[in-house]
Amino acid sequence: MIGKLKLSLPDGVQDYLPDECYNKRKIEDKIRRFFYLSGYNEIETPILEFFDVFAGVKPSIEQEHMFKLIDPEGRVLVLRPDITMPIARVVGTKMGDHPLPLRLFYLGNVYRYGEFQACKQREVAQAGVELLGVDGPEADAEVIAMAIQLFLDLRLAEFQIDIGQVEFFKGLIEEAGISEQEAEEIRTLIDQKNMLALEMLLKKLPISVHIKETMYRLPQLYGDSEILTEAMKISRSPKCRAALENIYQVYGILKDYGFGRYITFDLGMVQSFNFYTGIIFRGITKELGYPVCGGGRYDRLVSEFGRDLPATGFAIGIKRLLIALERQGKLEEIPPVDVLVVAEGSQRGRAYEFMQQLKKQNKRVEMFLSTEESKNPLDYARKKRIPRVVEVREKEDIVEHEIDF
Secondary structure, three states, X not given: OOOHHHHOOOOOOOOOOHHHHHHHHHHHHHHHHHHHHOOOEEOOOOOEEEHHHHOOOOOOXXXXXXXXXXXXXXXXXEEOOOOHHHHHHHHHHHOOOOOOOEEEEEEEEEEOOOOOOHHHOOEEEEEEEEEEOOOOHXXXXXXXXXXXXXXXXXXXOOEEEEEEEHHHHHHHHHHHOOOHHHHHHHHHHHHHOOHHHHHHHHHHOOOOXXXXXXXXXXXXXXXXXXXXXXXXXHOOOHHHHHHHHHHHHHHHHHHHOOOHHHEXXXXXXXXXXXXXXXXXXXXXXXXXXXXXXXXXXXXXXXXXXXXXOOEEEEEEEHHHXXXXXXXXXXXXXXXXXXXXXXXXXXXXXXXXXXXXXXXXXXXXXXXXXXXXXXXXXXXXXXXXXXXEEEEEOOOOOOEEEEOOO
């Protein structure tokens, strides 16, 4: 009797069957080429890292959600839950002689335990870019523009980019003078847009009415550029006003690029505010109830590895992108084999050489192998929708058949 687990997969991982794998690889190839043509160089880091790499600056994933292992020397390893931090390690320790700014990109899997990620994934395929060594709105606008242009090139329809700024929320927290624990409670409720619980919590805190009202309005400060005007009117903190000015600057550059229609603003986007240090953004499409991509500025991270560099970047969830494109009817079927080659016994060598010539012409070629189910090559070609069958015979020239479906 075959054990149940032998026929199953662990929770949160999946097999990619040929149709989905074809589209996944095709999209990854397009992403890789787009990043490369944008002046970014590919970098690859190992799946296994020391746990210490992800300690220090609070990352976007808690340590309890990491897959941990113990090596023979008793050291704690993890399956990487993120690729940005390993890249920061490489930049801080091995790329000191490279001219700035550094433009790097990656494609790879990350592994996250605990609560399931969107799409119920614990093994998550990602692609992303990191722009290191330059601050200012031009760098933030570059990576946001790359996300928009990539989606356009992939023919993703009806998407938008939500832009926020974590320093706006940090400015309110500093002005309120509350504890880190209280700030985290407020952040969680704002991120969840739990208005009732947020109102009750704010009533208990000894902070000014103005700050309470502003914090309560944060989840509702979502929309077009009028939201920025409204936020500027109610902002008193210099840090809050500087954060809004930063958004205006980035938005202005994106409008110059012709991308203004894809942009909305969300000042209630406050996730991972201990990791990010400025502009944050996410890509949304109506086909999904969760972001397709996300990123932002993280100026403190590389200093954890001995080098003080500003940085910004973003990552795309490949599975999420596949789902969105599938629901929009943008995925493709695997192209059929172009030619089925049939060889009589003594002509295998000729047939093989003929197949190589066809491959050099970028044709998909298959050698016919008889089975109990498929003994006739013409019937087999019809089943697999192969339009052309070529027989290499002993006493005749090559014989071709055009197959009707």
